[in-house]
Amino acid sequence: xxxxxxxxxxxxxxxxxxxxxxxxxxxxxxxxVGLGLSVWQAILISMTxxxxxxxxxxxPIMVGGLPLVEMVLTQFVINxxxxxxxxxxxxxxxxxxxxxxxxxxxxxxxxEIFAVxxxxxxxxxxxxxxxxxxxxxxxxxxxxxxxAVAGDVLPASVVSxxxxxxxxxxxxxxxxxxxxxxxxxxxxxxxxxxxxMFYYVPLFKDLSKGIAIIVCAVVSGVIFAIACPVxxxxxxxxxxxxxx
Amino acid sequence: xxxxGTFFLYLAVMAGVTYLIRMLPLVLCKEKIKNxxxxxxxxxxxxxxxxxxxxxxxxxxxxxxxxxxxxLCAAVVLSLFEKKLLTVAIGACCTVFVVEYIMxxxx
Numbered sequence: 622x623x624x625x626x627x628x629x630x631x632x633x634x635x636x637x638x639x640x641x642x643x644x645x646x647x648x649x650x651x652x653x654v655g656l657g658l659s660v661w662q663a664i665l666i667s668m669t670x671x672x673x674x675x676x677x678x679x680x681p682i683m684v685g686g687l688p689l690v691e692m693v694l695t696q697f698v699i700n701x702x703x704x705x706x707x708x709x710x711x712x713x714x715x716x717x718x719x720x721x722x723x724x725x726x727x728x729x730x731x732x733e734i735f736a737v738x739x740x741x742x743x744x745x746x747x748x749x750x751x752x753x754x755x756x757x758x759x760x761x762x763x764x765x766x767x768x769a770v771a772g773d774v775l776p777a778s779v780v781s782x783x784x785x786x787x788x789x790x791x792x793x794x795x796x797x798x799x800x801x802x803x804x805x806x807x808x809x810x811x812x813x814x815x816x817x818m819f820y821y822v823p824l825f826k827d828l829s830k831g832i833a834i835i836v837c838a839v840v841s842g843v844i845f846a847i848a849c850p851v852x853x854x855x856x857x858x859x860x861x862x863x864x865x
Numbered sequence: 866x867x868x869x870g871t872f873f874l875y876l877a878v879m880a881g882v883t884y885l886i887r888m889l890p891l892v893l894c895k896e897k898i899k900n901x902x903x904x905x906x907x908x909x910x911x912x913x914x915x916x917x918x919x920x921x922x923x924x925x926x927x928x929x930x931x932x933x934x935x936x937l938c939a940a941v942v943l944s945l946f947e948k949k950l951l952t953v954a955i956g957a958c959c960t961v962f963v964v965e966y967i968m969x970x971x972x
Binding site: 626640641644645648657662665666669670671672674675676677678679683684686689693696697698699700701702703704705706707708710711714720723724726727728736759770772775779781782783785786787788789790791792793794795796797798799800804805806808809811812813815816817818820821831834837838841842843845846847849850852858 | 866867871872874875876877878879880882883884886887888890891892894898901902904905906907908909910911912913914915916917918920921922923926927928930931932933936937939940941943944945947948949950951953954955956957958959961962965966969
């Protein structure tokens with residue numbers, strides 16, 4: 622394929638992601654302005670971060686003036702999954718991708734873009750990745766702007782309903798794998814139990830929200846990484862041989 | 866309201882950490898991770914984070930507790946049928962909207 626064809630293919634693959642981001646970032650815009658930040662501030666956060674869970678957790682830390690170290694730790698833990706995705710993507714990038722282009726592609730490693738990239742049969746070329754990235758970025762920033770501006774205009778009942786949107790999306794990310802894998806389900810239940818403890822139980826609830834989420838995730842992650850280690854390719858091959 | 870300087874300080878930290886997490890592995894890593902514990906930990910963490918962030922916070926994300934609970938139920942049911950993210954989000958929000966409309970109509 623020529624560079625132009627690759628770019629066009631990327632654009633086409635990115636469009637559904639863009640649509641999805643519009644609604645989620647719309648909710649983020651409403652959320653952020655609701656916490657007292659300006660429209661331009663909400664837009665700037667989306668332009669520089671492009672991460673739903675990270676932004677949702679980061680804005681209250683910012684608005685509440687919590688210690689910067691909490692911002693660092695929260696973003697680190699919440700976005701740690703991107704490291705794993707970046708590692709996988711680094712193996713899939715074509716040799717023709719220039720070193721400097723890796724810095725651009727890295728900026729847009731999100732759950733959805735990762736999912737589409739990895740599902741490609743061919744190695745990933747720069748023009749394809751640029752096409753894939755551009756509309757989701759515009760959707761993310763544009764949706765934030767619309768939400769931040771229209772949040773004031775929309776009736777309270779609609780704003781209330783949209784307040785649930787991001788959480789609903791998290792549910793939609795977690796439930797399908799939890800349905801198929803009991804260890805994932807167990808890990809989620811443990812995280813929820815810990816999270817409720819930090820929310821309701823005296824003494825524990827004095828801990829800030831950001832740190833509480835980190836503790837929930839790290840404790841659940843470590844326990845399940847030890848109890849139910851993920852099977853890698855070699856294990857699967859070995860099991861296949863045993864069965865055969 | 867936070868002042869503009871503070872905003873940019875927090876923004877820089879937030880965006881900086883997020884970018885480094887994405888950029889460093891993509892630029893530096895050419896070898897595959899072999900450590901089974903690290904692979905497993907990185908596999909479970911996102912689900913744990915999202916679960917902990919959602920519950921119980923979702924219960925206080927709307928005007929009423931009842932509408933939030935029913936919204937969560939709608940999201941769970943739609944997710945069990947493996948609907949797309951967008952469908953789940955819209956379905957849950959519509960549930961909240963309808964429930965709150967009925968509640969106001971009754972009251």
